[in-house]
Amino acid sequence: MSDKKNIFERFGESQVWKSIFRSGVPRTRRQRMMSVLNSVFLHLHPVRLPRHAVKLKFTWCMGGLTFFLFLVLTISGILLMFYYRPTAEYAYTDIIDLREQVPLGIMREIHRWGAHAMVITTWLHMFRVFMTGSYKPPREFNWSIGVLLLVLTLLLSFTGYLLPWDQLAMWAITVGGNMARATPFVGHEGPGAALLSIGDINFINMGADAKFALLGGRFVGEAALLRFYVLHCIGLPFVVMILMAVHFWRVRKDGGISGPT
Amino acid sequence: MESFKDFIDFLTQPTLMLTLSMVTFPFFFPINDWFEKWNRRLRLNLLWTNAGLVVVMLGLALFFVVGVQDAEFRLIMLKPDNVPIVGLIFLVYFFMWVSMKQASDNDARLSSGKKPNEYHDPDEKVLVWPDLVYVEFISLILCMCLLLVWSIGLEAPLEEPANPAATPNPSKAPWYFLGLQEMLVYFDPWLAGVVFPTIIIFGLMAIPYLDKNPEGSGYYQFKNRRLAISIYMFGWIILWVLLIIIGTFLRGPNWNFFGPFEYWDIHKLEPLTNINLSEIIYIKLFNTGLPSNIFLRELFGFIVVFGYFLVFPPLLAKTVLKRLYLQLGNFGYGVFVFLLLCMLSLPIKMYLRWIFNLKYLIAIPEYFFNI
Numbered sequence: 001m002s003d004k005k006n007i008f009e010r011f012g013e014s015q016v017w018k019s020i021f022r023s024g025v026p027r028t029r030r031q032r033m034m035s036v037l038n039s040v041f042l043h044l045h046p047v048r049l050p051r052h053a054v055k056l057k058f059t060w061c062m063g064g065l066t067f068f069l070f071l072v073l074t075i076s077g078i079l080l081m082f083y084y085r086p087t088a089e090y091a092y093t094d095i096i097d098l099r100e101q102v103p104l105g106i107m108r109e110i111h112r113w114g115a116h117a118m119v120i121t122t123w124l125h126m127f128r129v130f131m132t133g134s135y136k137p138p139r140e141f142n143w144s145i146g147v148l149l150l151v152l153t154l155l156l157s158f159t160g161y162l163l164p165w166d167q168l169a170m171w172a173i174t175v176g177g178n179m180a181r182a183t184p185f186v187g188h189e190g191p192g193a194a195l196l197s198i199g200d201i202n203f204i205n206m207g208a209d210a211k212f213a214l215l216g217g218r219f220v221g222e223a224a225l226l227r228f229y230v231l232h233c234i235g236l237p238f239v240v241m242i243l244m245a246v247h248f249w250r251v252r253k254d255g256g257i258s259g260p261t
Numbered sequence: 262m263e264s265f266k267d268f269i270d271f272l273t274q275p276t277l278m279l280t281l282s283m284v285t286f287p288f289f290f291p292i293n294d295w296f297e298k299w300n301r302r303l304r305l306n307l308l309w310t311n312a313g314l315v316v317v318m319l320g321l322a323l324f325f326v327v328g329v330q331d332a333e334f335r336l337i338m339l340k341p342d343n344v345p346i347v348g349l350i351f352l353v354y355f356f357m358w359v360s361m362k363q364a365s366d367n368d369a370r371l372s373s374g375k376k377p378n379e380y381h382d383p384d385e386k387v388l389v390w391p392d393l394v395y396v397e398f399i400s401l402i403l404c405m406c407l408l409l410v411w412s413i414g415l416e417a418p419l420e421e422p423a424n425p426a427a428t429p430n431p432s433k434a435p436w437y438f439l440g441l442q443e444m445l446v447y448f449d450p451w452l453a454g455v456v457f458p459t460i461i462i463f464g465l466m467a468i469p470y471l472d473k474n475p476e477g478s479g480y481y482q483f484k485n486r487r488l489a490i491s492i493y494m495f496g497w498i499i500l501w502v503l504l505i506i507i508g509t510f511l512r513g514p515n516w517n518f519f520g521p522f523e524y525w526d527i528h529k530l531e532p533l534t535n536i537n538l539s540e541i542i543y544i545k546l547f548n549t550g551l552p553s554n555i556f557l558r559e560l561f562g563f564i565v566v567f568g569y570f571l572v573f574p575p576l577l578a579k580t581v582l583k584r585l586y587l588q589l590g591n592f593g594y595g596v597f598v599f600l601l602l603c604m605l606s607l608p609i610k611m612y613l614r615w616i617f618n619l620k621y622l623i624a625i626p627e628y629f630f631n632i
Binding site for chain 2: 026029032033035036042045046047048049050051052053054056057058060061064065068069072088092095096099106108109110112113114116117119120123124127128130131132133134135136137139140141143144147148150151154157158161164165166167168169170171172174175176178179180181182183184187189190191192193194219220221258259260261
């Protein structure tokens with residue numbers, strides 16, 4: 001009996017398994033190294049790291065958690081898109097349906113609280129990088145990319161805030177939109193906007209300024225809802241993913257995780 | 262109990278809370294030897310010990326546990342969107358502790374000639390599988406568990422359907438922008454909503470190019486980086502997190518201030534007595550009317566604002582920031598000091614408002630140009 005292999009062992013030796021995981025179960029040192037090198041996901045990491053780099057008290061795993069929350073938000077967001085229609089007529093009732101009609105209706109909660117959590121983990125990641133001086137040469141540029149990712153995280157959260165189309169959403173975006181109209185030169189209530197005129201014709205006016213561009217109208221209405229929806233689901237994630245790729249790539253190219261020399 | 266609540270309401274007034282935190286700040290994060298001496302003398306460095314963590318965390322928890330017994334406090338703290346900010350208070354202190362504890366450990370090691378704690382023999386490396394992937398795997402499972410419990414336990418907020426005809430009072434921006442909304446009390450929207458956020462982003466991106474100090478790259482450390490860390494902490498903790506806390510918990514109808522235990526009275530009256538610098542000078546001081554020429558009217562405001570940005574940089578370069586000036590050169594120093602002055606302009610404007618009821622230094626509403 002003892003030499004008979006159980007079902008897992010037999011499966012581990014099958015052609016199917018071996019074609020997927022080429023290096024086998026990572027038991028030996030060589031296999032462990034190969035399992036990182038052979039995986040498209042794991043080879044984000046180097047094969048070996050200095051000892052301090054794997055300690056939780058050094059990294060807090062904050063960057064990793066931020067990326068993980070981004071993935072959680074992407075997946076839950078895709079599920080929400082099945083139910084949600086970005087029109088003034090349906091948006092609010094679709095949100096109610098998400099809660100009342102959809103089985104296991106916590107997808108919106110996961111998305112909303114996950115978004116809050118991601119804002120916080122981004123700040124804490126930045127704080128950790130600052131406190132360990134990890135922005136110092138040769139990693140200056142990656143810090144700047146990180147700042148842009150922070151801004152995009154806030155913008156993603158901000159555009160998502162409008163989508164439930166309730167009072168909280170509409171008026172929070174109104175507060176934000178009112179800032180845009182005060183933009184210097186390109187907002188109709190901003191300093192310098194009056195300079196951009198010929199005679200009596202103002203080029204920057206209520207119907208053509210930064211606020212109008214942001215909201216697609218003079219007020220927060222259906223056009224703003226569509227605009228924010230597209231930015232939230234496609235536009236901003238597109239930019240975030242490109243910058244994230246650069247951010248991760250540069251971590252490796254700038255000499256891996258920082259550490260004392 | 263009532264007197265405790267009154268005391269907290271009194272203490273959390275923006276004037277008092279911000280003054281207290283700004284005055285005590287350099288003692289917690291000493292920027293020079295003098296403050297460091299007092300930091301040690303007042304035993305504030307105990308904050309970064311294990312006992313300090315326990316005491317502060319229990320103190321905070323006790324405050325919230327006692328606080329929620331109060332109906333007004335409960336109403337505002339347990340609003341679904343405000344829960345993350347309660348969590349943020351604990352998280353910010355916890356991670357400040359994690360970093361400052363390791364920093365002070367390393368400071369002690371470095372001053373006795375040892376290498377920082379993070380240092381290991383470069384030849385002695387560990388494998389990513391299993392040493393790192395397990396840590397990551399466990400962290401993300403814990404994170405997901407927390408998120409699931411949070412999502413099941415607390416329903417996402419949903420108010421009445423959007424109605425352009427009914428303005429809620431107060432209308433608040435999302436919580437992470439409440440620092441900017443709080444800034445709107447003191448600055449016009451073109452500054453608080455557009456120019457300052459741009460400067461903040463630009464300033465953050467510029468940090469690695471302005472901090473030429475090679476010390477503390479890759480390990481926690483405070484002593485040799487105290488200027489950089491103090492400025493960052495001041496901007497993040499006081500001018501960002503604290504303003505978010507004020508904006509979230511303590512701003513009620515008409516953006517009036519309410520203590521955490523105070524009833525949000527929509528009829529609370531705040532006298533609007535703010536006046537512009539030009540009015541102070543021409544009407545109160547000279548006893549004449551305002552000149553009709555805009556430039557003449559705002560002359561003093563322009564002098565103050567331009568003076569602030571033109572006098573301080575060379576003055577600081579000759580005195581306290583001499584070493585920095587020599588290190589960064591004209592351009593780098595110019596950028597650094599401009600960012601620093603912009604950052605400090607917020608507290609300065611706050612005090613001008615609180616002490617002189619000053620509304621604008623330069624007020625040209627004709628061109629939406631108010632500072």
